[in-house]
Each structure stands twice: as C-alpha cells, then as structure tokens.
Amino acid sequence: MWEYSEKVLDHYRNPRNVGKIDNADLIGEAGSLACGDSLKLYLKLDGNKIIDAKFQTFGCGSAVASSSMLTEMIIGKTLDEAKKITNKDIADELDGLPQEKMHCSVMGQEALEDALKKYYGEGSYSSNSIKTEDKIVCTCFNVTENQIWEAIKINNLKTVEEVTNYTKAGGACGRCKGTIKDILETYWRKQGVQPELTPTQKILKINKVIEQQISPELQKDGGDVEFIDLEGNKVKVKLTGMCSGCKNATMTIKSFVESILKDKVDSNLEVEQV
Ligand code: FES
Numbered sequence: 001m002w003e004y005s006e007k008v009l010d011h012y013r014n015p016r017n018v019g020k021i022d023n024a025d026l027i028g029e030a031g032s033l034a035c036g037d038s039l040k041l042y043l044k045l046d047g048n049k050i051i052d053a054k055f056q057t058f059g060c061g062s063a064v065a066s067s068s069m070l071t072e073m074i075i076g077k078t079l080d081e082a083k084k085i086t087n088k089d090i091a092d093e094l095d096g097l098p099q100e101k102m103h104c105s106v107m108g109q110e111a112l113e114d115a116l117k118k119y120y121g122e123g124s125y126s127s128n129s130i131k132t133e134d135k136i137v138c139t140c141f142n143v144t145e146n147q148i149w150e151a152i153k154i155n156n157l158k159t160v161e162e163v164t165n166y167t168k169a170g171g172a173c174g175r176c177k178g179t180i181k182d183i184l185e186t187y188w189r190k191q192g193v194q195p196e197l198t199p200t201q202k203i204l205k206i207n208k209v210i211e212q213q214i215s216p217e218l219q220k221d222g223g224d225v226e227f228i229d230l231e232g233n234k235v236k237v238k239l240t241g242m243c244s245g246c247k248n249a250t251m252t253i254k255s256f257v258e259s260i261l262k263d264k265v266d267s268n269l270e271v272e273q274v
Contacts, residue, residue, distance in 0.1 A: 005095035011065035019054045028115025030107045035141045041111040062101035070108040102166045138169035138176040209264045233268045
C-alpha cells in the first residue's frame, strides 16, 4: 500500500479552505468527474494579491491534501508569485506524494494555471477547456499533449509509467502509450538526450546498424561481423570471413565496429570479439 507523509494525512483529515467563494474574482478548474478527479479553485483578489482561496474537489485523499496545501501556499501571494508554483512545489510542501498519486498535485497546478491564464488573458488550457491547437492524447482521461509535455518538463519524467503517475494518461486502456512514448522521445531529443533503450531495443538497434552500416563495408573486403550477445553495455561479436584471421582484427573491432555502434546506438557501448 502507499506510504503517505504526516502532512498529507493531516491535510486530508483536516483540509484547509474547503468550499466556495461567492463572487470569486477568478475560478480555475482541472480534471473532470468522468475521469474520477476534479478540482474547482476559487480566488479572491485585492489588486493583484490573492487574499482568499477555497476549493471544491472530487477525488482521493491525495487530491484533497494537494488542493488544501495549494490554497495555503497561494493565500497572501501576488498573482506573479503564484504563477511560479508547480506541481512539484505542491508535492514538496506535502513532504512528497506516492509516485502513483503525483497526478493529484498536477491537478492542483492545472487548476491554478486555469485561473491565472483567465486573469492574464491567455485563455484556459485545462482539460475542461482545451486549446484548439492542443490535442488530446489520452481520450480515457482527457489529457492533452501540452499537459504531458509540461509534466515531463517540470518533473523530469523519463518513462511512460512516470507520465501515467503524473497525468493519469495511459492508465486505463493503454492505447495512448505509444504516443506518450513518442512525446517523451521528442522532448528528450530536443534537450540533446538520447532516449534510454531497453536491452531488447538496444539489441534490435545494434543488429540493424550492423546489418545496414557495418556489414556492407566489411563485405567489400570479403569479411563480416556477427552479433553474438549483449551483456550490460558489452557487445560481443564475432568477425567472420576474411576478417576472422586478419591481423588488424582488434583495430577493426575498436576503430570501426565499436566507433559506429557508439555513435549510432549508445556512447557507452564497448565491443569485444568472442
Ligand atoms: S487512451 Fe489513454 S488510457 Fe485509454
């Protein structure tokens, strides 16, 4: 079962600022009842300062605790200060949330952003009011590409499972998992980071590079190389044909085979002959 911090339990058992503000200056919404979690955040302003905040939520204990903590964090802040609050800040203030419940802190951040974007005139992008240029990736939970992208960026997410924990996307039928993976790869490629391959993906890629780029070159001199195994980052290969008895075998392995595999598959690979 999940472990909850004392702060989460406290805010769940004694939620602060529950309810509605009549004549609220801003209202932000996130989630939807159909998806099992929803949050409505009411803000009262004095100039650009938040002097009161209340919430109504439908969801689990973590959703209640996240919403409660959020209201405490924003009361007394200017809108510019509140704009900087991320889901990670909400979770940190609660002394952490179980990974599987991080989506509750994301819902808090989205409701706040929904309210603030109305104020700043940028429109709303919560799942209840999707921007036309945004597109829904997960139809089960109504999660958009922008929401997934933001969750990856703010929380440094690396896997589809983490994205599911933070946004719920992918947590039902799973049809959207391929698209989530593509978004993850695009995001990390833009940061100059190659996506981490699973051992199976690595083996498939090594074989493809050998077949398409390495073998054709060696075959020109009557030789070839055969993939044998992968152990961690050690690639075991066997030189064949003219290459098998070649006195430059070590150089062929290191300067040619290894250097191409490092460049095309993973810079940590080391190639050895068996
Ligand atoms: S479409 Fe995302 S879980 Fe079903």
